[in-house]
Every structure is written in structure tokens, then in C-alpha cells.
Amino acid sequence: MASLISCPHCGTRPKEEFAIRGDATPLRPSSMASDEAWHDYVHLRTNPRGRVREHWQHVAGCRRWLVVERDNLSHAVFSVTDAATEVDR
Amino acid sequence: MTAYRLPAGGLIDRSHTLAFSFDGKSLSGHAGDTLASALLANDRLLVGRSFKYHRPRGIVTAGPSEPNALVTVGSGVRRDPNTKATVAELYDGLVATSQNRWPSLAFDIGAVNGLMARFLSAGFYYKTFMWPAAFWEKVYEPLIRRAAGLGRTDLSPDPDSYEKSWAHCDLLVVGSGPAGLAAALVAARSGLRVILAEQDFALGGTLLSETTRLDGEAPYIFARRVLDELQNSPNVTLLPRTTVFGWYDDNVFGALERVQKHGAAVDAVKPVERLWRIVAKHAILASGAEERPLVFGGNDRPGVMTASAAATYANRFGVAAGKAVAIFTNGASGYRTARDLAAQGIGIAALIDSRPDAAEAAPAGVRLIRGGSIIDTRGGAGLRGIVADRGGFEDLIACDAVAMSGGWSPVIHLACQRGGRPVWSDALQAFLAPDVGAGLVPAGAAAGQYRLSACFEDGARKAADIVEALGRQAAGFQAPVVGEEPDPSFTALWHVPGAKSKAFVDFQNDVHLGDLGLAVREGFGHVEHAKRYTTGGMATDQGKLGNINAIGILAAMRGVSPAEVGTTTFRPFYTPVSFGALAGTSVGGHAMPVRRSPLHGWAARNGATFIEAGLWYRSSWFAKGEEKTWRESVDREVRSVRENAGLCDVSTLGKIEVFGPDAAEFLNRLYCNPLLKLPVGKARYGLMLREDGMVFDDGTVSRLGEAHFLITTTTAMAGGVLSHMEFAAQVLWPQLRVRFLSVSDQWAQMSIAGPKARVILQSIVEDDISHAAFPFLAAREVRLKGNLKGRLFRISFSGELAYELAVPAGYGEAVADALMRAGLPHGMCAYGVEALNVLRIEKGHVTHAELDGRVTPDDAGLGHMMGTGKADFIGKRLSNRFGLTAADRAQLVGLKALEADQEMRAGAHLLKDGAKPSTINDQGWVSSACFSPTLRMPIALAFLKSGRERYGEKIVVWDRLRGVETMAEVCHPVFVDPDNSKLTA
Known part of the structure; x- marks a missing residue:
């Protein structure tokens, strides 16, 4: 686990200020989507080894939701971006 | 007399005498002494007893890897067990006591273990304490733990304070020896922000005990000059007494600074220890090298120490380890020690070199035995002589100390704490740090560069590389002219063949050569297996001294290279760190801060008993008059609310204010019930679900304006709901124009419930709150008498005519007091969360x-x-998914006990009458239960399979935990006022 996270709003902060939600890759399906799509979104996670994209919230800082891209093996953090700017619309 | 203080020399202040005691005996030393050097100066060679056999043990090293000289420093509540005497700074009034002995250090009953040594071999615990299995927890483990001992801690609260600090720097230098000083100086002169951390109380590392001249002067003079320059550089922080114990991700280092561990008096304003988290762009590991002991027969007798320790005690502390020192070496270091001791006038009994054809010359007059070894030692708790093997001939040589040198191992622990494995070097016969990238670079002896000149050059060059990597111009460093230095080479000697008595590999854990042989024979030859099987490398020193020899021996026994055996895993902490430092300021009230409602004072004045709910202290009930049990108070409070009125503090509920043109749409997507058409001035009960369809939280939604809402959450989920909303607003629907913030702490909120609630409330509210003007579920700002603005919500949790009134937090108590006065003639009482629970x-x-x-x-x-x-x-x-709509799901029902004196408790299971208790027969569970003062019987809320079709059925409430079975009738979950006539009155 990284010791420091560079929040795009607050700067480099200790990881204790953040809370992790989990995998940031699944996108919420439309309410009309299939059972399988929803089952996938709510219940299924791949638990990969290596590079992962996760939702982290800077709870003791700006309270923004961030997408942290990191390697869960080497603990290297590649990027930290605001989740709102990540949403593909 | 054996060890003694030399008449002159050393970096101690002989004009400053310090009084201390060891095992109750008053002794004295000098400023600049460690406890170990002072004990030696007082001829106290026996300082401890070993872990398993309780063998008498003396000081082996002059540093943090000491396995034997573990003592308890301090007394009473300020007692630090397992303190290494070799690093403990001597101070006036220091009280030290030995450990692991009874009744005394000199006469220790536990030493009978030594007579039973043949039964206490490696794996003894595993083989002996196997059967019967039930004996392990109750008999064997407590017995072993008591016998195993070492120091005992004081169990009363720590009177001292600790703190944690962050530090940031361009370069962290770990160690202040020649490589560290050169690195720090180059970086400092180049303008880098530098932190130099040194575990010793004096900065300078080996330069403090080295005798090779630098620029024609004693090395400590050179060190002092460098330190003066660093001290005067504003970009440099010097941290003596600071052990860097761990290396973590992102080049964060953990370090422990002993702020006030070197004096008898403690300044309460300051912490005794400070835990540093150092964020370093780069770090240089200049932690030096460790001299290896030699594994020969009787090598644990007090008086046997490493050659560098003997030299350090002589050179730095002005202490002779003995009057006749035998030196046993496998390389040049033993010769250097011989020269140093001879220069101080210390007698040398013999210099024994395991190499048959070494080139070095012994000092004049010293008997040199080449190709020889020590195979046994003689003496009791003190050394009287050695048995030397000289090409098959045995020589008994009288001596009172042995200085042994088994070669050198770079101290690379930090570099291996993040998964990198040490790399074996055949040339150096040692494990070196792996390449762990530019963040942490070993330099000097830690990188296998043992010569002083190489240390200066290596430290300066690696610092210059870092300066340039940071885009700056590296400043120059003129290395001193180093006097004559011996060749640092040695020939590995993992153990000495022909030992005539136990040859110890790990002193602290009493692991000897035979134990390792047994481990290999019994299939535990893997280095990690051997560690667990023999306990070698465990406990407080974690094998700093002994592991390398154990690896060499395992390699020899298995016929492979040490590279193939490898090392056990290096983990933080390098040396032990106190729990106090790890806890920092998070103790007592700081570990669990108290959250008080703005109405706390009001509740306390009205006699509340408080209950902890998370961090909150909530008023639980308000005992009055003769009431002795909580039930008496709660029953009265419930009756009072149903008959007259009551006032309850509900300030702890989460309150979130939501604004924006899309606020209604946002909340409509957040709650499962429709909210778009909620009129301004109205409140509605709301349910939030999780995506999987289960209820997440409930509360009320009030529309205070077209684009302004106020929602409440449960007390426990206030934080979780806010975070959930933030995720929805920022990640799911960032295009919605909505902003919100928690106002939980800004408002004091009180529930006024009961048939007389309106008349009481009206007396302090300016606006008209009649039923017509302020109907059920009305929610809007109101003006209180005295012109204070509040928010009033006509909502009810109790089922009575009820209001919740919110006022700015600071006015809470005054408004509650005013309401209590207004309610007095109407029989209003204060009620707590227990009564609130019964009412709901x-x-x-x-x-x-x-x-x-x-x-x-x-x-x-x-x-x-x-x-x-x-x-x-x-x-x-x-x-809508299958399963959530099944007909036999457990549904909320009410339960009435058939007999009034029967009890029902939450957590009980429901069974059909006559059915055997089993998972298959389980019909549901009780979620909440109470005695209903209104119905005068025990009632409960429960979840029962197809419950809504089963009203009237008699069912068994089965509470195995408390051994209670109660017959109850299933009923509608609303026991009071099912047609809501009271709410709309």
C-alpha cells in the first residue's frame, strides 16, 4: 500500500486521510440493462494482480472521490485523478 | 579484577562522574559512557542469563545488535525491560537490573536447565508438548512463558507522553559514520534539505572509535569539524538518538527518536520518545557493517566479545575488557584490534589467526598463532583461559578476555524491508543489499566498502549523484588524508571444527552448532524452517549477530553456497520500538474522543444516565425520585409521553443540507420513494437502498425551498450516507447541479412528543403552529419568542403528536430549558433513547x-x-431479482408474549410450536424487544417467514444463549394507534 497519495486538489498527503471503495472500472449500467449487466456491476469483481484502478475518497481532505491507478504488487501509484473528470459522457 | 578503566583516553568526560546502580549495587561511570562501558569499567562482566539454559552471559558488542546484555532500565512505572546496555546512555541516577535470573544473577536456579540441555534440543517444544492437545493452552504454554522470561514490563499506565511527527527532506542519511558524514556534507553544501539520523547519542559512528589518523589527527576531531559545519547549515537537521527502523512505500522512513531516555528526571512538557515518519526524496544507507562472532567451543563465556567491541571500549570509552586478551580472528581486523589494545597498554595473551598463511604482522611482542583456533574456554562465570588448537596440538592459554573477529557483514536491513532479497557476494563472503532503485542507496561499509578512504569517497560520490539527479550542482568535498589502513579482507570461518563444548551460533536464543545439525537432519534445513525449529534469529536481536553464521553453517551442512541458503525475511522494526511511541498521542481520551450533543448539559442537569453510541454520549434515561432501576425510569418516561408529553435529544441524527436546481432529481435517485413532488414546507419519510436492493438507511427529507432540502440520517450512518451521496454526486451523476454539506453539528435538535406537545411548544414559538397552520409533516422555519429562528418539523417516531425542533447548536440548551419550564405544568418529562426505543x-x-x-x-x-x-x-x-420477491421471505411482524412475566430478547430465533431447533426449522428472528408499559406486556418486533400471513399464530421464541423459551402470538407490528389518529390530532 502506498504511503502517500497525491490528491489533485490537496497535494501529497498520507494515505491515512483516504478511504478506499474498490474497483473503479465497473460503470453503473442503465436501469434498462440486462440482469447479467447488473449482476456484473454489483457483485462480480476480478481481483487482478498488478495494475488496478480504484475509487478512493479523500475523506480527511477535500472529500472528493478520486481514481487511483496503482500496482497492487509493487505498490507504485501511477496516477491520481478526480473521479468526476473520469466519467465518460 | 579483569576489566578496568584505562588511566587515560576515550571520549568520556572524566571530570563528570555519574552515579548508577546495577542490581542494587552503587557504581559510577562518566558522561559519555554507555551502561555497558560503565559496567565493564566497574569489572561487571556477568550482566545477564541466557534465554533457555540460563547460562551466564557478558557483553558481546558495543552496539544495537547486542544479544546478551539485556537489562531493565528504570524502576516502577518507568521501567524499560530488555534494554541493550550497549546502547543505553549512562546518566546520573540510572537504575539497572538484570533479567532472567532467580534469585540472583550470580546464583540462578534456572541454570539447572543447562544440566538438562541434552533434553532441550532444537524442536524440543514441538516434540515434547504435543500431547495431550488440551494441555497446550492451560498447562504447557503458561509454563513455558513463565520459564522463558527475559524482562518483565510494568503493567500500570505509562506516565509519560509520546508524539508522532512528519518530516520531509531531499536526502535522508541513515548513519553518521565516515560515509554518512561525507554524504550529508556534500548534500548540505549543495543546498539540499538533509536529515542525518544516528541511533547513537553521539554523532560520528566508527570515527569515534577509530584510531587510523585523518589529516594527521584523531578521526573524532575530523568528525567534530564536519558536524560543526552541518550543525550550522540551516538546511540540515541532525537527529542523534534516532534509529531509522523501517522503510516503507514512497520512500517513507520510520524513525524512533529517544528524546528523554537519557536522564532520570522527565520533563512532562516534552515527549519521552518521538516517532518520525520521514518522507525522503532520496536516502543513503550508511549504517556500516557488523562484525561477526566466531562459533567456537565455549564462545559464550562472559569476557568473550567481538574484536571491534573490545577496540571500541578501549578507544572510545577508555575501558579495557581484560588484562590479558586473547584475540581470535579470520582476517585483518584482529590485527588492528591487537594494535589498538597494545597501544592502550592492554595485555594481549595471544593472537590466533585461523588462516595458515596470512601476511599481516602481529604487534611486537604478541604471540601469533597462524592456522590456529580456539576449541574451548575455561572458567566459571568469568573467563580464565582458552584451549587453542595449533595444528593438532592443544595449548591452554591463560587469558581473561577474548576478542573475536569473524569478518564483516554490511548492515542492509532497511534495504531489504520491501521485498528485495539480499545478494550474496563471493568476493566479500557477505550478503549485500539488492539494487532497490534510486530511492535508497547503500554507501560505505553498508555497501561493502570497508576502508575509511573508500567510505568517504563512496558517501560523497553517491550524495553528488543524488544532488545532480535533483537538478542541482554538486558541491565539492575534500576527503581527509587517511593514515595507514589494513586490508579488510577475511576468510570465512562459519564454525570452528573440533569444539570441546557448546559452540553458540545465536547467543540470545541459546542456539548452538548441534541444534542446527539436528534441524538439518530432521528435515528443517531450509533457512526459514531452521529459524522456527531452533528459534535462531528470533527475539529482540532478530539474529543481527548470529544469523549469518547460521546461514554459513546450514550451507556447509547442505553442501551448497550461502547464496542458495539465502536469508530469512527482513521486516521492520530494525530494533524494538515501544508501544508508547507507536500509539503516540492516541491514548485515553485521545484514542476515542468524546462527542457530546449540544444538549449534553441540559441532559446532565436533568439527571441523564449517558450511554456510549459510537463516539457519542447519548442520554439513555433520566432517573427520578425513588427510581432504582432503568426500567422504572423508562416505563415512567414512556407513560408520560403517551399521556402528557416528553422532550428527547435527537441532535445526534445526521443532518445534510442539499441545494441546487437538480437537488430534487438527485434525492429522487438516492431514495427509493418518490420525492420530485414533495411540496415546499413538507417532510417525508425516506428510504435509501443499496444497489443490491437492501435498505441502506432511513430518515426524513424536508423541502425547505424549491432548490433546498434538508435530510436526516440515522446517528450511526451519518458519515456513511454523506460519503454515499458524494459518490453519487461526483461519480455516478456529475452532471447534476447539486451541492450539499453536513450540518449535523450546527443544530441542536429535540423531539417534543405527546398529546400536550403542541400547547407546550406554542408557548415558546411566535408563529401559529395550530393543526391547521402546521399540519402533520409540515416542515419549515419558525420564529421562536425572543426572535430566535428555528426549524420545526411535525414528524413523529413515537406515534404521538410530535414535533422536532432544531435551533442553532449554541442556543440548544437555553431552548430546551425554556421548553422544560413551559412543559412543567403539563407534566412533561425529559426522556432518553431507551424510552424512545420502547415508544418506536x-x-x-x-x-x-x-x-x-x-x-x-x-x-x-x-x-x-x-x-x-x-x-x-x-x-x-x-x-426485482428472483429471491427478493419470494413469498417466504422473512417479514416484519409484532410479537406479544403470552404471559406477562415471560421475557423476549433481540437475537432469539422463532420456531413453530413443537419443532426441533435446527437451521431448517428456523422461522425467523427477533430484531427488537421491550416491555411495553402501554400494553403492559413484553412485545417485540421480529422477522418471520411469510409473517404477514401468520397474524394470530402462536410461536416459540427460542433463546438458546440465555436458555429462555417464550410462547408469543404473532401480530401486526404496529401495537399502538394503528390508524394514526394521534399523529393527525
Whole structure:
């Protein structure tokens, strides 16, 4: 686990200020989507080894939701971006 | 007399005498001494007893890897067990006591273990304490733990304070020896922000004990000059007494600074220890090298120490380890020690070199035995002589100390703490740090560069590389002219063949050569297996001294290279760190801060008993007059609310204010029930679901303006709901124009409930709150008498005519007091969360006791709330899935005990009458239960399979935990006022 996270709003902060939600890759399906799509979104996670994209919230800082891209093996953090700017619309 | 203080020399202040005691005996030393050097100066060679055999043990090293000289420093509550005497700074009034002995250090009953040594071999515990299995926890383990001992801690609260600090720097230098000083100086002169950390109380590392001249002067003079320059550089922080114990991700280092561990008096304003987290762009590991002991027969007798320790005690502390020192070496270091001791006038009994054809010359007059070895030692708790093997001939040589040198191992622990494995070097016969990138670079002896000139050059060059990597110009460093230095080479000698008595590999754990042989024979030859099987490398020193020899021996026994055996895993901490430092300021009230409601003072004045709910202290009940039990108070409070009125503090509920043109749309997607058409000035009960269709939280939604809402959450979920909303607003629907913030702490909120609530409330409210003007579920700002603005909500949790009044937090107590005065003639009482709970159970309202994460709105009888016409909301899609709509799901019901003196408790299971208790026969569970003062019987809320079809059925409430079975009748969950006539009165 990284010791420091560079929040795009607050700067480099200790990881204790953040809370992790989990995998940031699944996108919420439309309410009309299939059972399988929803089952996938709510219940299924791949638990990969290596590079992962996760939702982290800077709870003791700006309270923004961030997408942290990191390697869960080497603990290297590649990027930290605001989740709102990540949403593909 | 054996060890003694030399008449002159050393870096101690002989004009400053310090009094201390060891095992009650008064002794004295000098400023600049460690406890170990002072003990030696007082001829105290026996300082401890070994872990397993309770063998007498003396000081082996002059540094942090000491395995034997573990003592308890301090007394009473300020007692630090397992303190290494070799690093403990001597101070006036220091009280030290030996450990692991009874009744005394000199006469120790536990030493009989030594007579039983043949039964206490490696794996003894595993083989002996196997059967019967039940004996392990009750008999064997407590017995072993008592016998195993070492120091005992004081169990009363620590009177001292500790703190944690962050530090940031361009370069962290670990160690202040020649490589560290050169590195720090180059970086400092180049303008880098530098932190130099040194575990010793004096900066300078080996330069303090080295005798090779630098620029024609003693090395400590050179060190002092460099330190003066560093001290005067504003970009440099010097941290003596600071051990860097761990290396973590992102080049964060953990370090322990002993701020006040070197004096008898403690300044309460300052911490005794400070835990540093150092964020370093780069770090240089200049932690030096460790001299290896030699594994020969009787090598644990007090008086046997490493050659560098003997030299350090002589050169730095002015102490002779003995009057006749035998030196046993496998390389040049032994010759250097011989020269140093001879220069101080210390007698040398013999210099024994295991190499038959070494080139070095012994000092004049010293008997040199080449190709020889020590195979045994003689003496009791003190050394009287050695048995030397000289090409098959045995020589008994009288001596009172042995200085041994088994070669050198770079101290590379930090570099291996993040998964990198040490790399074996055949040339250096040692493990070196792996390449762990530019963040942490070993330099000097830690990188296998043992010569002083190489240390200066290596430290300066690596610092210059870092300066340039940071885009700056590296400043120059003129290395001193180093006097004559011996060749640092040695020939590995993992153990000395022909030992005539036990040859110890790990002193602290009493692991000897034979134990390792047994481990290999019994299939535990893997280095990690051997560690567990023999306990070698465990306990406080973690094998700093002994592991390398154990690896060499295992390699030899298995016929492979040490590279193939490898090392055990290096983990933080390098040396032990106190729990106090790790806890920092998070002790007592700081570990669990108290959250008080703005009405706390009001509740306390009215006699509240408080209960902890998370960090909150909530008023639980308000005992009055003769009431002796909580039930008496709660029953009275409930009756008072149902008959007259009551006032309850509900300030702890989460309150979130929501604004924006899309606020209504946002909330409509957040709650399962429709909210778009909620009129301004109205409140509505709301349910939030998780995406999987289960209830997440409940509360009220009040529309204070077209684009302004106020929602409440349960006390426990206030933080979770806010975070959930932030995720929805920022990640799911960032295009919605909505902003919100928590105002939980800004408002004091009180519930006024009961038939007389309106008349009482009206007396302090300026605005008209008659039923016509302020009907059920009205929610808006009101003016109180005295012109204070508050928010009033006509909502009810108790089922009575009720209001919740919110006022700015600071006015809370004054308003509550005014309401109590106004309510007095109407029989109003203060009621707590216990009565609130009884009132809501009677009314069939749910809390998180019911909404436990497995419950759908329909399960809780709230299926009608689902906004099935809404396009989307969180939890909508999966609410329809198979299983959540099954007819036999557990549904919320009420239970009435058939007999009034029978008890029902939450957690009990429901069974059909006559059915055997089993998972298959389980019909549901009780979620909340109480005695209902209104119905005068025990009632409960429960989840029962197809419950809504089973009203009237008699069912068994089976409580195996408390051994109670109660017959109850299933009924509608609303026990009181089912047609809501009271709410709309």
C-alpha cells in the first residue's frame, strides 16, 4: 500500500486521510440493462494482480472521490485523478 | 579484577562522574559512557542469563545488535525491560537490573536447565508438548512463558507522553559514520534539505572509535569539524538518538527518536520518545557493517566479545575488557584490534589467526598463532583461559578476555524491508543489499566498502549523484588524508571444527552448532524452517549477530553456497520500538474522543444516565425520585409521553443540507420513494437502498425551498450516507447541479412528543403552529419568542403528536430549558433513547436493529414506498431479482408474549410450536424487544417467514444463549394507534 497519495486538489498527503471503495472500472449500467449487466456491476469483481484502478475518497481532505491507478504488487501509484473528470459522457 | 578503566583516553568526560546502580549495587561511570562501558569499567562482566539454559552471559558488542546484555532500565512505572546496555546512555541516577535470573544473577536456579540441555534440543517444544492437545493452552504454554522470561514490563499506565511527527527532506542519511558524514556534507553544501539520523547519542559512528589518523589527527576531531559545519547549515537537521527502523512505500522512513531516555528526571512538557515518519526524496544507507562472532567451543563465556567491541571500549570509552586478551580472528581486523589494545597498554595473551598463511604482522611482542583456533574456554562465570588448537596440538592459554573477529557483514536491513532479497557476494563472503532503485542507496561499509578512504569517497560520490539527479550542482568535498589502513579482507570461518563444548551460533536464543545439525537432519534445513525449529534469529536481536553464521553453517551442512541458503525475511522494526511511541498521542481520551450533543448539559442537569453510541454520549434515561432501576425510569418516561408529553435529544441524527436546481432529481435517485413532488414546507419519510436492493438507511427529507432540502440520517450512518451521496454526486451523476454539506453539528435538535406537545411548544414559538397552520409533516422555519429562528418539523417516531425542533447548536440548551419550564405544568418529562426505543417499538417503527443490511423495503413492511414508476434510483434494478420477491421471505411482524412475566430478547430465533431447533426449522428472528408499559406486556418486533400471513399464530421464541423459551402470538407490528389518529390530532 502506498504511503502517500497525491490528491489533485490537496497535494501529497498520507494515505491515512483516504478511504478506499474498490474497483473503479465497473460503470453503473442503465436501469434498462440486462440482469447479467447488473449482476456484473454489483457483485462480480476480478481481483487482478498488478495494475488496478480504484475509487478512493479523500475523506480527511477535500472529500472528493478520486481514481487511483496503482500496482497492487509493487505498490507504485501511477496516477491520481478526480473521479468526476473520469466519467465518460 | 579483569576489566578496568584505562588511566587515560576515550571520549568520556572524566571530570563528570555519574552515579548508577546495577542490581542494587552503587557504581559510577562518566558522561559519555554507555551502561555497558560503565559496567565493564566497574569489572561487571556477568550482566545477564541466557534465554533457555540460563547460562551466564557478558557483553558481546558495543552496539544495537547486542544479544546478551539485556537489562531493565528504570524502576516502577518507568521501567524499560530488555534494554541493550550497549546502547543505553549512562546518566546520573540510572537504575539497572538484570533479567532472567532467580534469585540472583550470580546464583540462578534456572541454570539447572543447562544440566538438562541434552533434553532441550532444537524442536524440543514441538516434540515434547504435543500431547495431550488440551494441555497446550492451560498447562504447557503458561509454563513455558513463565520459564522463558527475559524482562518483565510494568503493567500500570505509562506516565509519560509520546508524539508522532512528519518530516520531509531531499536526502535522508541513515548513519553518521565516515560515509554518512561525507554524504550529508556534500548534500548540505549543495543546498539540499538533509536529515542525518544516528541511533547513537553521539554523532560520528566508527570515527569515534577509530584510531587510523585523518589529516594527521584523531578521526573524532575530523568528525567534530564536519558536524560543526552541518550543525550550522540551516538546511540540515541532525537527529542523534534516532534509529531509522523501517522503510516503507514512497520512500517513507520510520524513525524512533529517544528524546528523554537519557536522564532520570522527565520533563512532562516534552515527549519521552518521538516517532518520525520521514518522507525522503532520496536516502543513503550508511549504517556500516557488523562484525561477526566466531562459533567456537565455549564462545559464550562472559569476557568473550567481538574484536571491534573490545577496540571500541578501549578507544572510545577508555575501558579495557581484560588484562590479558586473547584475540581470535579470520582476517585483518584482529590485527588492528591487537594494535589498538597494545597501544592502550592492554595485555594481549595471544593472537590466533585461523588462516595458515596470512601476511599481516602481529604487534611486537604478541604471540601469533597462524592456522590456529580456539576449541574451548575455561572458567566459571568469568573467563580464565582458552584451549587453542595449533595444528593438532592443544595449548591452554591463560587469558581473561577474548576478542573475536569473524569478518564483516554490511548492515542492509532497511534495504531489504520491501521485498528485495539480499545478494550474496563471493568476493566479500557477505550478503549485500539488492539494487532497490534510486530511492535508497547503500554507501560505505553498508555497501561493502570497508576502508575509511573508500567510505568517504563512496558517501560523497553517491550524495553528488543524488544532488545532480535533483537538478542541482554538486558541491565539492575534500576527503581527509587517511593514515595507514589494513586490508579488510577475511576468510570465512562459519564454525570452528573440533569444539570441546557448546559452540553458540545465536547467543540470545541459546542456539548452538548441534541444534542446527539436528534441524538439518530432521528435515528443517531450509533457512526459514531452521529459524522456527531452533528459534535462531528470533527475539529482540532478530539474529543481527548470529544469523549469518547460521546461514554459513546450514550451507556447509547442505553442501551448497550461502547464496542458495539465502536469508530469512527482513521486516521492520530494525530494533524494538515501544508501544508508547507507536500509539503516540492516541491514548485515553485521545484514542476515542468524546462527542457530546449540544444538549449534553441540559441532559446532565436533568439527571441523564449517558450511554456510549459510537463516539457519542447519548442520554439513555433520566432517573427520578425513588427510581432504582432503568426500567422504572423508562416505563415512567414512556407513560408520560403517551399521556402528557416528553422532550428527547435527537441532535445526534445526521443532518445534510442539499441545494441546487437538480437537488430534487438527485434525492429522487438516492431514495427509493418518490420525492420530485414533495411540496415546499413538507417532510417525508425516506428510504435509501443499496444497489443490491437492501435498505441502506432511513430518515426524513424536508423541502425547505424549491432548490433546498434538508435530510436526516440515522446517528450511526451519518458519515456513511454523506460519503454515499458524494459518490453519487461526483461519480455516478456529475452532471447534476447539486451541492450539499453536513450540518449535523450546527443544530441542536429535540423531539417534543405527546398529546400536550403542541400547547407546550406554542408557548415558546411566535408563529401559529395550530393543526391547521402546521399540519402533520409540515416542515419549515419558525420564529421562536425572543426572535430566535428555528426549524420545526411535525414528524413523529413515537406515534404521538410530535414535533422536532432544531435551533442553532449554541442556543440548544437555553431552548430546551425554556421548553422544560413551559412543559412543567403539563407534566412533561425529559426522556432518553431507551424510552424512545420502547415508544418506536410500540409504534412498529424500524431502526438499524431491523434494517441490518439483509432487509428489503418489503421485508420491513415498507414495500408501498417503492417508487416503481421512477425511471431509476439506487437499488431499483436489483430489487426485482428472483429471491427478493419470494413469498417466504422473512417479514416484519409484532410479537406479544403470552404471559406477562415471560421475557423476549433481540437475537432469539422463532420456531413453530413443537419443532426441533435446527437451521431448517428456523422461522425467523427477533430484531427488537421491550416491555411495553402501554400494553403492559413484553412485545417485540421480529422477522418471520411469510409473517404477514401468520397474524394470530402462536410461536416459540427460542433463546438458546440465555436458555429462555417464550410462547408469543404473532401480530401486526404496529401495537399502538394503528390508524394514526394521534399523529393527525
